[in-house]
Amino acid sequence: MYGNDFAPEQDAPGGGLLGQVEAAEAALREAAARAREGSPTPGADPAAYFADVIDADQKIEPRDWMPDAYRRTLVRQIAQHAHSEIIGMQPEGNWISRAPSLKRKAILLAKVQDEAGHGLYLYAAAETLGVSRDELVELLLDGRQKYSSIFNYPTLTWADVGAIGWLVDGAAIVNQVPLCRCSYGPYARAMIRVCKEESFHQRQGYEILHTLAHGTPAQQAMAQDALDRWWYPSLAMFGPPDGDSTHSAQSMAWKIKRFSNDELRQRFVDMCVQQAEVLGLRIPDPDLRWNDERQAYDFTQPDYDELMRVISGEGPCNRQRMEHRRRAHADGAWVREAATAYAAKRAGRTRAADQREKVAA
Amino acid sequence: MNGPFDFTLALGDDALVAAQRLGEWATRAPEMEEDIALANIALDQLGAARLLLSYAGELEGAGRDEDALAYLRDDREFRNCLLVELPNGDFAVTMVKLLLLSAYQVPLYTALAGCPDERLAAIGAKARKESAYHLDHSALWVKRLGDGTDESHRRAQAALDQLWPYHHELFAADPAAPVDPATLRAGFDAVVQPVLAEATLTRPETGWTPGGGRDGVHTEHLSFLLAEMQVLHRAHPGARW
Amino acid sequence: MSEQNEPPRTPATSPLWEVFVRARRGLSHTHVGSLHAPDAELALRNARDLYTRRQEGVSIWVVPAGAITASSPDEKDAFFDPAADKVYRHPTFYEVPDGVAHL
Numbered sequence: 001m002y003g004n005d006f007a008p009e010q011d012a013p014g015g016g017l018l019g020q021v022e023a024a025e026a027a028l029r030e031a032a033a034r035a036r037e038g039s040p041t042p043g044a045d046p047a048a049y050f051a052d053v054i055d056a057d058q059k060i061e062p063r064d065w066m067p068d069a070y071r072r073t074l075v076r077q078i079a080q081h082a083h084s085e086i087i088g089m090q091p092e093g094n095w096i097s098r099a100p101s102l103k104r105k106a107i108l109l110a111k112v113q114d115e116a117g118h119g120l121y122l123y124a125a126a127e128t129l130g131v132s133r134d135e136l137v138e139l140l141l142d143g144r145q146k147y148s149s150i151f152n153y154p155t156l157t158w159a160d161v162g163a164i165g166w167l168v169d170g171a172a173i174v175n176q177v178p179l180c181r182c183s184y185g186p187y188a189r190a191m192i193r194v195c196k197e198e199s200f201h202q203r204q205g206y207e208i209l210h211t212l213a214h215g216t217p218a219q220q221a222m223a224q225d226a227l228d229r230w231w232y233p234s235l236a237m238f239g240p241p242d243g244d245s246t247h248s249a250q251s252m253a254w255k256i257k258r259f260s261n262d263e264l265r266q267r268f269v270d271m272c273v274q275q276a277e278v279l280g281l282r283i284p285d286p287d288l289r290w291n292d293e294r295q296a297y298d299f300t301q302p303d304y305d306e307l308m309r310v311i312s313g314e315g316p317c318n319r320q321r322m323e324h325r326r327r328a329h330a331d332g333a334w335v336r337e338a339a340t341a342y343a344a345k346r347a348g349r350t351r352a353a354d355q356r357e358k359v360a361a
Numbered sequence: 362m363n364g365p366f367d368f369t370l371a372l373g374d375d376a377l378v379a380a381q382r383l384g385e386w387a388t389r390a391p392e393m394e395e396d397i398a399l400a401n402i403a404l405d406q407l408g409a410a411r412l413l414l415s416y417a418g419e420l421e422g423a424g425r426d427e428d429a430l431a432y433l434r435d436d437r438e439f440r441n442c443l444l445v446e447l448p449n450g451d452f453a454v455t456m457v458k459l460l461l462l463s464a465y466q467v468p469l470y471t472a473l474a475g476c477p478d479e480r481l482a483a484i485g486a487k488a489r490k491e492s493a494y495h496l497d498h499s500a501l502w503v504k505r506l507g508d509g510t511d512e513s514h515r516r517a518q519a520a521l522d523q524l525w526p527y528h529h530e531l532f533a534a535d536p537a538a539p540v541d542p543a544t545l546r547a548g549f550d551a552v553v554q555p556v557l558a559e560a561t562l563t564r565p566e567t568g569w570t571p572g573g574g575r576d577g578v579h580t581e582h583l584s585f586l587l588a589e590m591q592v593l594h595r596a597h598p599g600a601r602w
Numbered sequence: 603m604s605e606q607n608e609p610p611r612t613p614a615t616s617p618l619w620e621v622f623v624r625a626r627r628g629l630s631h632t633h634v635g636s637l638h639a640p641d642a643e644l645a646l647r648n649a650r651d652l653y654t655r656r657q658e659g660v661s662i663w664v665v666p667a668g669a670i671t672a673s674s675p676d677e678k679d680a681f682f683d684p685a686a687d688k689v690y691r692h693p694t695f696y697e698v699p700d701g702v703a704h705l
Contacts, residue, residue: 063672086393093388097381100593100602101428102411105384106404112387113400117652120393124636127618133638134615158593158602190635197656208602216600324388332391334516335452336640338509340616343641345508392616394637394648401651501643 017177021195024180028188031058054255059185062128070254071129074184076145077256078126079136083147085119086140087321091155092164100158107204108161114201118194125186141326148172149307150237152315159212159219159226165205167227167234167272173198174268175238183255206275213279227276228284236302236310238265244304269299365478366420367440368538370430371575372469373413374441377431378583379462380406381590382449391452398498402459405491412484432594436584437577444527446574446583453513453520456502460556461524463495465531468548472540481539500556507560514561521557522565530572618667619645621652623659631663639664 034056046065053060060066093112099105123133139145150168155161179191212223239245239261251257259267269288276283285300309315383403390396414427425433444462449455470492473485506517534543557564573579594602616638622631634653639645645664654662 089388089396096384096387097589098593100432100597100600102377102407102414102431104602105380106407106411109384109387109400109404109407113397113404114655116393116396116400117655120397120637120652121635123393127636132615132618211601216597218597219600328389328391331389332395332452334510334512335391335395335506336616338513339505339640339644341513342505342509343616346641392638394639394644394652397651397655398647401655498647501647505640505644 017173018195020177021180021192024177024188025192027057027181028059028192031056034058054183057183057255059188060183061185069250070256073251073254073256074187075126075129075131077251078122078129078187078190079131079139080146080148082119082122082126082136083140083145084151085115085122087147087151087325089115089119090321090324091151091153091317092161094155095158095161098158104208111165111201111204114197118197121190121193125190128186137329141322141329143313143322146311148237149310149315150233151321152310152318153229153233154317156229157222157226159209159222160230162205162208162212162223163226163230165201166209166275167205167230168237169198169201169205170272171234171237171268174264174271178258178264181255181258187256206279209279209281213281223279224281227281231284232302232306233310235265235269235299236304236307238262238268240304240307241301266296269297273297364537365481365539366417368535368540369413369417369420369481371440371442373410373417373430374439375445375462375466376406376410376413378439378441378586379445380404380410381586382445383455383459385449386455399455402495402498405488405495409484409488409491412487416480416484428594432591436579436587439577439579439583439587440575441579441583442527442530442574443571443580444524444531446580446586447524447527448582450520450523451516452502453506453516454523456499456506457517457520457524459495459499460503460553461528461531463492463499464549464552465528465545466492467496467552468545469540469542471548472545476539478539496552500552503556503562504560507557507562517560518562521562525565526567526569526571529570530574533572533575616640619649619664620667620670621645621649622663622665623649623653624661625659627660631661634658636667642666 047067050060050064050066050070053064060070089112092108092115096105096108096112099108123136126136127133136145140147150171155164173195176191176195180188180195182188182191209223209226212219214220242248242260242262245261248257248260252260273283273288288297288299290296291298310318313319380403383399383406386399386403387396390399410431411427414430418425418427418430444458447454447458467489470485470489473481474489476482476485503517506513508514528549532542532546532549535541536543617640618636619639619642620636621634623634624631637645637648637652639648642664646662649662649664653659
């Protein structure tokens, strides 16, 4: 997933999103440098030590004691994040073969490739919690773990590739930047890496839309249509409103999550309004207006019933996305088996050669 | 083929069509790590294609850039070899195809790096390192598939049987070209034979040597590949992207 | 698709490898993450593709994760405290005279 720190205007407050990522990394180093009183003395209460580490804004590391619920929450969240990266390759991958210029084709291919890489970083982070990637992939393929609902919408035109870069990756990074400060070390480090790698993507979705919005009438219409279809699903990416969000309070106490769904959604809307103006595109919300009192935009909430339907499997592309992933996994089984068999044969040969050497000696 | 334009165009088309096929693997690879590797190789081929097509456009001097050459020619005007346009098939077909292609491109780009045309020499110097990686990757996989399980061996042998006849076209003599492809065969054989031997694969015995790509006479597959690749660009004549 | 109902195939689970990258000459290898690969050769290739897509490294190590023995946090004091009193190992122990650079 990618950032939307593309408009120079956005760089001003707080140094932009990439600046926030760097600040998070600096904070991580700084916290690591603050000496702690050794480690839990034998016989001391590990839960109290865990709480101390969290309170001190230090990182929990893989072999530390942690509450089971903390571990379970992290495994679920990191895995679903990883699944989202992997499934998220499909809607954009859909346009690699038809990208309208060789330059766009190269950028899109590199972007989809990075999503695979980010998925792997995240699976690796999840594995430090004692689950295997194979188990997590099974949970995805069996439909027992979810991925971001946004990827169940289709990419119908080239402008959708731009809209995904601008809105979907934009919403994702608003979510992800705070995760760079997550209390679990491997997750925080993976997120820092992911967010930093996105520097080359940050502008690409916006640039696609900007070019279209300043192109032929047909291209302009394509851009507006994409914004019309992706706006509300992007707002829904932040999850249900705070009152209905079941996991939020505990996750915030554990410093896995740093801001509420509604806070992040508001932040996203406030960023997008001016960016849409520069594009010359109309955000499809007649009630969108600046609220001087709140110093934020009032806006229409997405249809959360639709979000729930899509999460429960009734979005336009849920079945297609899962079938595609299952087929790729099943079609690749013989290749993975061959590589395993080859490795075993070769290990056997090496052992046999060692034996011969010993005998000869 | 004659002249540097045709030669450069043919190499550019090889790389472009190879990139288009490899790009089709995105989201479909047998393992997530391999998705990344295949995308890397596709990006290398695409990068080489852009350099070669841009230069071909300059040599032609008719104002065509890389996109005009990629998107606005029909299949009869493409000069790529048949090997790269054949459908991806299974992973064995893709890896054997990549082995044959990169075992040709490594000596080709190496020779190009020493040719008098400075632009071609620079492209060759850059691309030969990338091709060496493609060769390494495909050789590694052909060995694993050939000497893996019974099923993978069967698939790898079938892939070799299917693709082997198409490699002859790569070495058709063209003494006037900046690099005569006929001179590259020894380098190809020296690389491919040991890989096939280690992979326990048998070179098929057949006298069939399909060709014609360099003259714009292709398989039926190319027109479909181009239809998909060019559809959006052609739907909006003159538009910027 | 009927995969869900089919019996699971032999799982071709490939082992986990830890990856260490030397970012630049003069620096030591640093742990960057992990990946899966059936053997060392593929692990090295995969590590190149995954962790050095942006020229982040000049040298890569891959180590089977199973070959690493890790200390427990509980043992931390026993393991690491002996070094804590050897402050002469830390460069800040030494006073650097003013005007000396590149030390």
